[in-house]
Amino acid sequence: MKPRVAVFKFASCDGCQLQFLNAGDELLKLAGQADIVYFPEARGRALAGPYDLAFVEGSVTTPADARRIIEVREESRYLVTIGACAAAGGIQALRNWADIEQYRRAVYPSPEFISTLSTSTPISEHVRVDFEIWGCPIDKTQLLAVTRSLLFGAQPVLPGHSVCIECKRSGNACVIVTRGEPCLGPVTRAGCGALCPAMNRGCYGCFGPADAHNMESFAALLADQGVRGDDAMRRLRGINGYVRPWRESADALAAKK
Amino acid sequence: MNEATRMPKAALDNLIAILGREGYRVMGPVARDGTVAFDEIRSAADLPVGIRDAQEAGRYRLAPGIDGEIFGVVNGAGSLKPHFFAPAEPLLEIRRERRGFKANEIASAAPPHAFIGVRACDLAALAIQDRIFLHDRFRDAHYELRRKDAFFVAVDCTRSAPTCFCVSMKTGPRATAGFDLALTELPGGFVARPGSPAGEAMIVKLGLSAAGGADEAAARALIDECARGMGRRMDTADLPRLLYDEAENPRWREVAARCLSCANCTMVCPTCFCHTVIDQTEIDGNMSRRVRKWDSCFSLEHAHIHGINLRPKIHDRYRQWLTHKLASWIDQFGSSGCVGCGRCITWCPAGIDLTEEVAAIRASAGKG
Numbered sequence: 001m002k003p004r005v006a007v008f009k010f011a012s013c014d015g016c017q018l019q020f021l022n023a024g025d026e027l028l029k030l031a032g033q034a035d036i037v038y039f040p041e042a043r044g045r046a047l048a049g050p051y052d053l054a055f056v057e058g059s060v061t062t063p064a065d066a067r068r069i070i071e072v073r074e075e076s077r078y079l080v081t082i083g084a085c086a087a088a089g090g091i092q093a094l095r096n097w098a099d100i101e102q103y104r105r106a107v108y109p110s111p112e113f114i115s116t117l118s119t120s121t122p123i124s125e126h127v128r129v130d131f132e133i134w135g136c137p138i139d140k141t142q143l144l145a146v147t148r149s150l151l152f153g154a155q156p157v158l159p160g161h162s163v164c165i166e167c168k169r170s171g172n173a174c175v176i177v178t179r180g181e182p183c184l185g186p187v188t189r190a191g192c193g194a195l196c197p198a199m200n201r202g203c204y205g206c207f208g209p210a211d212a213h214n215m216e217s218f219a220a221l222l223a224d225q226g227v228r229g230d231d232a233m234r235r236l237r238g239i240n241g242y243v244r245p246w247r248e249s250a251d252a253l254a255a256k257k
Numbered sequence: 258m259n260e261a262t263r264m265p266k267a268a269l270d271n272l273i274a275i276l277g278r279e280g281y282r283v284m285g286p287v288a289r290d291g292t293v294a295f296d297e298i299r300s301a302a303d304l305p306v307g308i309r310d311a312q313e314a315g316r317y318r319l320a321p322g323i324d325g326e327i328f329g330v331v332n333g334a335g336s337l338k339p340h341f342f343a344p345a346e347p348l349l350e351i352r353r354e355r356r357g358f359k360a361n362e363i364a365s366a367a368p369p370h371a372f373i374g375v376r377a378c379d380l381a382a383l384a385i386q387d388r389i390f391l392h393d394r395f396r397d398a399h400y401e402l403r404r405k406d407a408f409f410v411a412v413d414c415t416r417s418a419p420t421c422f423c424v425s426m427k428t429g430p431r432a433t434a435g436f437d438l439a440l441t442e443l444p445g446g447f448v449a450r451p452g453s454p455a456g457e458a459m460i461v462k463l464g465l466s467a468a469g470g471a472d473e474a475a476a477r478a479l480i481d482e483c484a485r486g487m488g489r490r491m492d493t494a495d496l497p498r499l500l501y502d503e504a505e506n507p508r509w510r511e512v513a514a515r516c517l518s519c520a521n522c523t524m525v526c527p528t529c530f531c532h533t534v535i536d537q538t539e540i541d542g543n544m545s546r547r548v549r550k551w552d553s554c555f556s557l558e559h560a561h562i563h564g565i566n567l568r569p570k571i572h573d574r575y576r577q578w579l580t581h582k583l584a585s586w587i588d589q590f591g592s593s594g595c596v597g598c599g600r601c602i603t604w605c606p607a608g609i610d611l612t613e614e615v616a617a618i619r620a621s622a623g624k625g
Contacts, residue, residue, distance in 0.1 A: 026540045029539070030540050033540065033541060141537075145537065145538070147540065148539075148542065152542065161557070162520055164520055164521045165519075165520050165524060165552070168334070168520075168524030169524070169551050171335060171344070172290070173290035173291050173292045173333075173334065177317045177603065178290065178292055178318065179291060186517040187519075211557045212556060212571070212574075214513075214514075214515075214516060217516065218517060
């Protein structure tokens with residue numbers, strides 16, 4: 001029997017699930033290797049668990065989702081999160097520093113119908129996660145590599161090093177050194193292929209913190225570049241802002257001003 | 258074979274054309290995105306004529322230099338390294354067969370390259386990489402293929418960047434080995450000298466005649482002046498022992514507080530050769546491609562072995578890098594791993610300067 005694969009969505013924009021659909025021929029080959037039994041974004045058929053491999057996109061922002069993720073975990077042999085929302089809480093984690101009641105009243109005409117949590121939290125704060133694929137959105141090649149490894153029953157391996165290594169492998173000019181451009185590359189996990197620096201822009205940190213990083217030195221570098229206070233804080237408090245090293249660094253910057 | 262000849266600046270186009278006709282892909286320093294890197298050139302006009310570089314720790318800018326000066330830019334982040342030790346290279350293709358599997362080596366294929374404007378430090382670095390990739394019977398076929406037919410036109414440095422210290426490492430500023438042809442740029446032309454039979458033949462093809470004593474003296478004077486004005490220096494006396502003895506010097510932790518562990522220093526270093534090998538498997542599981550990629554001793558996974566990480570802290574990794582580069586490299590390969598090009602200083606976003614670190618460790622030796 002082919003392994004049963006499921007793709008679940010929580011609070012997210014669907015961009016990471018779309019990487020399956022963007023895989024084109026590779027997706028068809030995957031369908032030959034595995035039975036994709038639950039993937040509402042792609043097909044109407046939705047079968048109950050158990051699942052051999054569950055991909056989870058999005059963060060937990062509602063009481064219902066906080067219960068649902070536990071059910072997903074119970075039904076799944078391997079649970080792999082896809083994307084910044086699932087791994088770090090996503091851009092919607094900005095609510096974690098704000099007043100959710102104020103948001104609810106400002107956004108919705110009938111706020112009484114909105115049942116929401118005051119926080120957006122990563123999946124790993126709720127259940128055990130077997131592997132996290134980072135990125136906003138995730139990289140298709142990484143997604144397929146992790147899927148292949150797990151179908152073989154092998155430990156998936158993705159690089160945890162800085163974007164700088166990818167940048168230099170590609171022969172990009174360093175935007176920090178040549179132009180004094182603020183760039184999160186030195187503290188960000190590789191995986192995007194150094195997309196922004198290749199376009200002469202600083203890295204936005206879409207893949208979250210590199211596994212080896214020095215946030216204190218990086219904050220000092222931003223200050224040296226003339227990026228101060230709120231601006232430095234906002235650069236860290238973005239897509240992956242709620243992940244611990246960046247959260248702590250941004251909070252320290254906010255406290256300092 | 259060291260007879261100096263006089264080469265008009267216009268003859269550089271002729272040199273490029275001849276190399277092109279002989280089947281070389283001709284490469285030279287090309288300005289792009291605020292720095293220079295070796296890239297394909299069709300004529301001298303593709304070179305950064307009239308431009309100079311301004312370098313400091315953590316900072317690099319190109320700026321207008323001297324009209325008509327062809328080799329005014331000392332260097333950029335890109336050395337010769339990526340052109341011989343490729344940043345990413347497929348090594349094997351492994352296919353599932355009815356029984357078992359079959360592995361095929363992937364051969365590199367590229368026309369021979371000719372490099373124009375190579376500095377003495379980078380030639381010294383290439384000689385160091387040769388000792389790594391072409392050592393005895395352990396020869397890397399990919400590296401060797403690109404290496405064996407390459408042609409090098411060196412340029413002696415007549416100015417140094419503030420980050421340069423080739424004099425300390427005894428690799429420059431004058432090219433002494435590893436080139437086919439070496440040029441010294443004077444305001445009115447080049448003094449050219451051959452470094453190999455191929456270089457001698459090229460001088461004949463270019464129809465160059467002997468340089469006058471005055472040109473030779475002028476070239477010497479410019480190189481000597483460059484050597485005297487070297488931006489940085491490093492005292493290499495007793496270096497392996499100093500770094501081994503100072504393994505617990507508090508300076509390692511001080512520099513680690515600034516080090517981002519981003520690996521830029523090792524990426525731009527023309528001798529750093531660490532790499533990782535990864536398998537990229539097709540989703541149907543029938544084919545896997547084994548790829549070698551540049552890696553760094555600053556990445557956490559590089560020191561990860563079964564169950565533990567040998568260098569979990571940044572100070573472990575910085576010490577590993579510097580001690581290998583300047584000390585254990587000598588035990589391992591018979592020479593320092595540093596050629597004094599200064600790239601690790603310029604391209605460190607945090608501006609960490611290894612010459613400063615070595616000096617600080619020397620100054621505080623034995624007090625820890």
